[in-house]
Amino acid sequence: MDANALTDIERDALAEIANIGVSRAAASLRQMVGEQVLLSVPAVELVTRQTAARLAGRGTTKLVAVQQSFEGPFSGSALLIFPETQSLQLVRSIVGEQHSLEDVIDLEQEALAETGNVILNACLGTIANVLRRTMRISLPSIIRGDGHSLFHAEGGEDLVLFLYIDFTIRNRDVQGFVALLMDLPSISALKQIVHDFINGIQSEPAGNVG
Amino acid sequence: MSKFDRWSILDALDVGIIVVDEQRCIVGWNDWIARVTATSKSAALGKSLYDVFPTLRNTRLPAAIDDSFQVGSSSILNHSLNTLLPLRGEGGQELLHNIIVRPASSGQCLLQINDVTVSVTRERVLRERQSARYHAIVDSAPDAIVTTGLDGKIQWVNVTAEQSFGYTPAELLGQPIDILLQQAGSLSQAFDQDAVLTQAPARPIQVLGRRKHGQSAQFDVSFAAWAADDRIFVTTIWRDVTERMAAEAALRESEERHRALSEALPQLVWICQSNGSFDYFNPQWHSYTGVAADKHDGSGWLNVIHETDRAGLEAAWEASLATGAVFDFDARLRRADGVYRWFKMRAIPIRSVTGRIARWFGTATDIADLVDARDSLLRSNEELEALVVERTREREVVLRQLHESQKMESIGRLTGGLAHDFNNLLSVILGGLNLLKKRVPSDPHTTRLMDGAIQGAERGATLTKRLLAFARRQDLKLEAVELQELVPNLSDFLRQSVGPGIAIVFDIQPDARPVKIDANQLELALINLAVNARDAMPDGGTLTISCHNEIAYGRNHAPSSLPSGDFVRVSVSDTGVGMTEATLAKALEPFFTTKGVGKGTGLGLSMVHGFTAQSGGAMTLASQVGKGTEVRLWLPCAGDGDLVSVASERKPVRIRRESMRILLVDDDALVRTSTADMLTDLGHVVLEEPSGADALRVLASDSEIDVVVTDFAMPEMNGFDLATKIRQMNGDMPIILATGYAELPIDATINFPRLAKPYTQEQLAEALNTVVNTADAAK
Numbered sequence: 011m012d013a014n015a016l017t018d019i020e021r022d023a024l025a026e027i028a029n030i031g032v033s034r035a036a037a038s039l040r041q042m043v044g045e046q047v048l049l050s051v052p053a054v055e056l057v058t059r060q061t062a063a064r065l066a067g068r069g070t071t072k073l074v075a076v077q078q079s080f081e082g083p084f085s086g087s088a089l090l091i092f093p094e095t096q097s098l099q100l101v102r103s104i105v106g107e108q109h110s111l112e113d114v115i116d117l118e119q120e121a122l123a124e125t126g127n128v129i130l131n132a133c134l135g136t137i138a139n140v141l142r143r144t145m146r147i148s149l150p151s152i153i154r155g156d157g158h159s160l161f162h163a164e165g166g167e168d169l170v171l172f173l174y175i176d177f178t179i180r181n182r183d184v185q186g187f188v189a190l191l192m193d194l195p196s197i198s199a200l201k202q203i204v205h206d207f208i209n210g211i212q213s214e215p216a217g218n219v220g
Numbered sequence: 221m222s223k224f225d226r227w228s229i230l231d232a233l234d235v236g237i238i239v240v241d242e243q244r245c246i247v248g249w250n251d252w253i254a255r256v257t258a259t260s261k262s263a264a265l266g267k268s269l270y271d272v273f274p275t276l277r278n279t280r281l282p283a284a285i286d287d288s289f290q291v292g293s294s295s296i297l298n299h300s301l302n303t304l305l306p307l308r309g310e311g312g313q314e315l316l317h318n319i320i321v322r323p324a325s326s327g328q329c330l331l332q333i334n335d336v337t338v339s340v341t342r343e344r345v346l347r348e349r350q351s352a353r354y355h356a357i358v359d360s361a362p363d364a365i366v367t368t369g370l371d372g373k374i375q376w377v378n379v380t381a382e383q384s385f386g387y388t389p390a391e392l393l394g395q396p397i398d399i400l401l402q403q404a405g406s407l408s409q410a411f412d413q414d415a416v417l418t419q420a421p422a423r424p425i426q427v428l429g430r431r432k433h434g435q436s437a438q439f440d441v442s443f444a445a446w447a448a449d450d451r452i453f454v455t456t457i458w459r460d461v462t463e464r465m466a467a468e469a470a471l472r473e474s475e476e477r478h479r480a481l482s483e484a485l486p487q488l489v490w491i492c493q494s495n496g497s498f499d500y501f502n503p504q505w506h507s508y509t510g511v512a513a514d515k516h517d518g519s520g521w522l523n524v525i526h527e528t529d530r531a532g533l534e535a536a537w538e539a540s541l542a543t544g545a546v547f548d549f550d551a552r553l554r555r556a557d558g559v560y561r562w563f564k565m566r567a568i569p570i571r572s573v574t575g576r577i578a579r580w581f582g583t584a585t586d587i588a589d590l591v592d593a594r595d596s597l598l599r600s601n602e603e604l605e606a607l608v609v610e611r612t613r614e615r616e617v618v619l620r621q622l623h624e625s626q627k628m629e630s631i632g633r634l635t636g637g638l639a640h641d642f643n644n645l646l647s648v649i650l651g652g653l654n655l656l657k658k659r660v661p662s663d664p665h666t667t668r669l670m671d672g673a674i675q676g677a678e679r680g681a682t683l684t685k686r687l688l689a690f691a692r693r694q695d696l697k698l699e700a701v702e703l704q705e706l707v708p709n710l711s712d713f714l715r716q717s718v719g720p721g722i723a724i725v726f727d728i729q730p731d732a733r734p735v736k737i738d739a740n741q742l743e744l745a746l747i748n749l750a751v752n753a754r755d756a757m758p759d760g761g762t763l764t765i766s767c768h769n770e771i772a773y774g775r776n777h778a779p780s781s782l783p784s785g786d787f788v789r790v791s792v793s794d795t796g797v798g799m800t801e802a803t804l805a806k807a808l809e810p811f812f813t814t815k816g817v818g819k820g821t822g823l824g825l826s827m828v829h830g831f832t833a834q835s836g837g838a839m840t841l842a843s844q845v846g847k848g849t850e851v852r853l854w855l856p857c858a859g860d861g862d863l864v865s866v867a868s869e870r871k872p873v874r875i876r877r878e879s880m881r882i883l884l885v886d887d888d889a890l891v892r893t894s895t896a897d898m899l900t901d902l903g904h905v906v907l908e909e910p911s912g913a914d915a916l917r918v919l920a921s922d923s924e925i926d927v928v929v930t931d932f933a934m935p936e937m938n939g940f941d942l943a944t945k946i947r948q949m950n951g952d953m954p955i956i957l958a959t960g961y962a963e964l965p966i967d968a969t970i971n972f973p974r975l976a977k978p979y980t981q982e983q984l985a986e987a988l989n990t991v992v993n994t995a996d997a998a999k
Contacts, residue, residue: 034283041280042301082292094451095371099394104301107390110351111367111376115448116343120298120318127296128280135291147293149320182394 016056016201023204023211025054028173028188031136035129039179042128043104048178049129051188055172059161059191062170066091066187067157074154076126080134082145084199086168086192088134089160090126090175096184097122103179123150133173133188141203161191169197236307236317236333239324242289244269244282253333256307256315273305281331284321288329295321299336309337316340364458370445372397372411375453384460386432397456402428402436410443410454429458438462488553488563488584490521494577496541505584510556526552526560533565544569544577550591553584561588628808632830639687640933642680644891647978650677651894654981655901681978686827696738696834700858703732703767703788710743714750714763721760722753732767735788735855741831742855748824749792749851756796756849766791770854782838786857793850799843807841828853880926880992881905885915885942886958887934895929895958898981902988912937916945925953927988929975932959943972954991 016024032049039047057065066073072094079087092100101121102114109117127150138145153160161170171190176183192200230237231251239248249264257264259272269285270277279302284295297304297319307315316337324330358365364381368374374392382389385400398404406427424442431437443456482489482502491500497518509516509524516524525533529551540547547567552560567582657670707728714724735742746765753763770787799807808829825841828851832839836856843849882904886892889910896906907922909915912934919925928946932939943955958975973994975987 038280038283041278041283078294095369095373098369098375098451099373102393107393110355111453112347112351112354112448114375115451116347117300121301124296124298124301127294131284131287131291131293131295135287135293138291144290144292146323147291149294149296149322 016054019208020201020204021054021056023208024171025051025173027137027140027207028054028133030140031133032129032175034136035132038128038132039104039125042124043106043179045180046178048176050176051173052176053174056197057170057172059168059170062172062189062191063157063161065157065172066160066189071156072154073156073160074122074152075160076122076130076150077153078127078130078134078148078150080145080147082138083141083143083203084192084196086190086196088130088147089189089191090129090186091160091189092184092186094154096186099182100125100177100179100184100186103177103182103184107180119152123152126150126152129175129188134190141207143203161189168193171197171200235335236331238269238331238333240269240285240329240331242327244285246272247328248330256309256335257305258308275306276304279304281319281321285329285331288321288323292323294323297321299340305333307333307335313337361457362459364439364460365455366392366397366400366458367453367455368397368411370411370452370454372407372454374399381458384431384437384458385429391432400429400458402430407441407443407456410441410456424459426461429460438465485583487586490567490582490584492567492580492582494541494569494579496537496580508555509553524554526554528552540567540569541580547580547582550587561586562591563587628829631809635687639684642684643688643977644888646677646681646684648890648894650674650681650978650980651898653677655897658901677978684978696741696831698736698738698835700734701737701739701742702734703790704728704730706739706742707746707765707767710746713747717747717750718754718763722757723762724750725762725764727764727766729766729768732769732788733771733786734858736858737835737837737855738831741835745828745831745853746790746792748828752824752851753792753794753796753849756794756798758797761795761848764791764793766793769857771857782854783836787837787854788857790853790855791850792853793848795848798845798847798849799841800845804841804843825851879903879905880988881907881922881924882988883907883909883915883918883922883925883928885909885912885928885930885934885939887911887931891931895984898984899929901981902985904988911935912939912942912945915942916949919946919949919953927954927956927991929956929958929984929988932957940972952995954995956987956991 028051032051036047036049039049055065073091074094074097075092076090077087079085098111098114098118101118102109104121104125105114105117130150131147134145134147168191171192173188173190175186175188177186178184227248227250230248233250233252236253236256237248237250238246238253241247246264246267246269249259249261251261253259254261254264257272264272270282276282279297280295281297281302281304284293284297287293287295299316299318302319304317304319307317309315314337315335318334318336320332320334322330322332358378359380361378361380364384365378366374366381367376374395374397377387377389377392381392385392387399392399397407401407407425409425410422422443424440427439427441429437429439438461439458440461441456441458443454445452445454447453482491483504485502486504488505488508489500489502490498490505492498498521499517501516501521505516506512511524522530522534529549533549533551536549537547539545546569547565549565551563551565553563554560563584564587565582565584567580569577570579570581572578653670653674657667657674660666660670707726711724711726718724750763750765757763767788767790770789807825809826829839832853832855837854839854840852841849842852882899884892884896884899884906886895886908887910892908892910896908899906907918907925909918912930913936915928915930919928928943930939930942934942937945939957939959943957946953946955955972956975957972958977958979973987973991975983979987
């Protein structure tokens with residue numbers, strides 16, 4: 011497990027990449043919502059599924075997630091996860107407060123799907139872009155459950171790249187997570203790619219990035 | 221599959237297909253999209269996507285297409301979040317659509333456009349219909365409605381909630397529901413997982429709500445949980461009961477105040493329903509009646525009302541119940557110890573908003589003391605009134621008596637004065653006639669005339685004597701008289717007077733005491749009364765004369781004018797016609813008579829009355845028409861001294877015939893001359909003086925005077941004063957007082973011989989003899 015742990019520099023690099031991604035997503039969301047949208051990734055962890063389940067669920071909290079699978083140099087599935095109680099908040103932030111609760115509930119599914127789609131595409135796309143690789147990323151789907159069921163915690167040795175993500179939309183703060191579930195080869199591939207990226211950055215003038 | 225075949229299939233699809241190359245030029249355009257954009261395949265192919273749909277530049281679609289080319293990502297763009305292509309259906313209606321962007325074969329990007337108009341519209345119509353109903357309810361609801369998740373975070377609020385708490389929806393959404401509460405967690409019951417899952421209907425919770433700026437408000441919160449898409453919500457309905465609770469508190473306070481008032485009142489208080497059924501009594505009622513609280517409910521209270529008052533009270537109560545008039549009745553209520561006390565029972569109806577009588581509120585006030593006071597006041601008033609009537613009657617009697625006595629007094633004075641003057645004149649006439657008779661030669665004719673004149677003058681003298689008796693001014697010789705002796709001695713004369721048709725009965729108490737009276741006057745009075753009785757009994761009857769002691773007689777049964785002391789009552793009663801009230805009232809007046817003209821003088825009764833009064837007694841009259849008349853004479857008993865003096869006065873008298881030197885004093889020249897003539901005729905020497913002063917001067921200078929004869933009634937110095945002065949100068953000088961009536965001072969201590977006017981020459985001579993003999997005896 012220690013072999014798979016991220017070094018500080020790897021963690022910083024991934025966080026940097028993720029921040030670039032979510033800032034792109036924020037731009038897209040701003041276009042959708044018509045208001046200022048701020049997204050940031052304050053921390054990145056590489057954890058086991060069990061740990062991920064615990065981190066996301068904090069017990070038996072009900073969660074809602076937007077899932078997309080991706081294939082490329084590294085493969086797996088990406089999840090944008092919110093506590094279920096926050097998801098309506100997020101949806102209302104996106105669709106606007108003129109909608110009734112029933113409207114918000116009706117719109118929750120597609121609004122979450124599209125929002126998740128934007129954010130996950132941005133994150134994955136940025137990683138692929140920065141790393142100059144291409145992937146195939148599926149359409150989003152909504153799944154609900156607790157941490158265990160989302161992360162299939164009891165099965166496999168897959169690791170989870172766990173990104174904390176803060177949303178601020180229409181002066182509302184929502185905390186969620188982006189989790190990238192990958193098998194060990196994919197993790198190794200990702201780490202390798204990140205190393206290459208770091209080396210590339212160190213050999214290039216810093217100003218080019220961003 | 222050939223290229224042709226592939227597009228013919230795509231053209232048959234009911235979704236829109238657009239394929240763009242890396243320059244975003246349209247390389248694929250199926251029939252469906254051509255139809256809904258009204259842009260033919262030939263017009264679209266080869267054109268830039270953004271030239272065909274310029275508005276797309278401002279959407280997320282370009283970024284999604286970019287990602288598709290650069291990263292290979294797929295994107296979905298929903299109609300609800302994005303404004304996309306201007307698509308129109310066959311009817312010209314806008315088509316709602318979602319777009320899916322995916323990387324296609326290398327260097328191409330596929331846009332798949334799905335028409336969702338039908339399903340969205342159907343859902344929207346359904347939702348709007350539902351929402352219309354829903355909003356009609358929740359937006360007009362007077363209660364605040366707040367929907368939260370199970371975590372208590374606010375998901376939705378209605379308009380009333382905004383107004384009630386003062387927040388905008390934006391300020392509330394996402395906030396914990398505790399923001400609406402003064403005490404966090406006071407609604408936690410609503411979010412209890414177990415309770416929500418059992419779906420048990422919950423009772424409203426009373427909470428203290430908190431408005432935006434911290435003000436408190438009381439709410440009844442009802443709540444219910446509901447689920448949507450596996451998600452559980454809790455809707456809370458907040459009813460603002462601040463005012464209601466304030467009103468309830470005010471009502472409670474008001475009721476409390478009324479209860480306190482009715483229990484603090486000293487009165488007995490009761491309340492009953494509109495049908496008269498009692499359902500409240502204050503503690504005073506129970507402590508007064510001593511009956512347990514429930515025994516008097518309904519109509520049980522009637523048992524404490526006094527039987528006598530019960531029927532009246534029930535009638536009054538029924539009347540009040542029927543008419544709504546104020547009930548007011550005084551009745552006696554039984555106290556715990558069985559004593560009945562008077563109470564004023566009063567009740568007023570309490571009306572409901574509609575004006576109907578809802579209840580009666582009544583009091584019973586103890587007025588026993590008041591009633592007692594009123595009764596005793598009434599009693600004392602009645603007594604006072606009776607007393608006033610009695611006193612007034614007494615006063616009227618006294619006044620009448622006073623008036624009567626004043627009348628009699630003035631009549632007496634008038635009569636007395638008149639009689640006095642007549643007396644003097646008659647003295648002169650009688651004196652003159654007597655002297656004349658001596659000197660005129662005896663001739664039968666002359667003698668008869670003379671005797672007639674003398675007789676007439678004597679009758680005149682008798683008349684004046686009676687008048688004087690009535691006026692109580694006659695000269696009474698008061699002496700002790702024994703009635704046992706006097707009355708029987710009179711019987712012969714009485715029988716002659718009344719005649720044979722009338723029986724005379726004497727009823728003389730053997731031990732009747734002697735009375736102090738003038739015996740001659742008493743005889744005269746009895747004869748007078750007997751004659752009156754005879755006249756009252758023309759057809760005969762019985763005359764009764766009775767004498768009884770009335771010793772130590774008080775005022776109780778005696779005439780009011782009678783002083784207390786010892787008396788003998790002498791009654792003269794007849795069985796005659798009697799007198800009417802009117803006659804009785806006038807019977808004592810002089811000259812009043814019921815007899816025919818010429819038959820009586822009208823002086824009888826009045827003379828008797830005057831005589832008894834002058835003697836210190838009284839006379840009363842009682843008479844009933846048809847039954848008879850009784851005259852009662854109250855005569856004072858004689859003392860021991862009276863008996864002695866009477867005896868001592870009886871002395872033998874010697875008559876002297878020698879000439880004397882006499883000083884005659886009289887202010888009336890006519891009388892003086894007449895008397896001087898009589899004295900001269902008797903052979904005496906007479907010195908005449910008109911006044912006392914002149915007489916004293918003569919006496920001082922003439923020591924030869926033997927006797928002084930003086931009139932009593934004279935101006936300046938009367939006869940008594942003169943006699944007193946002479947007695948002081950010369951204790952032995954014999955003096956005769958000639959008096960017309962008893963006007964000597966009652967306290968006269970010196971007893972001078974008196975000569976009653978008018979007097980004859982014989983009477984004068986006898987008087988002279990008496991005084992001279994007495995003076996000689998004393999020497």
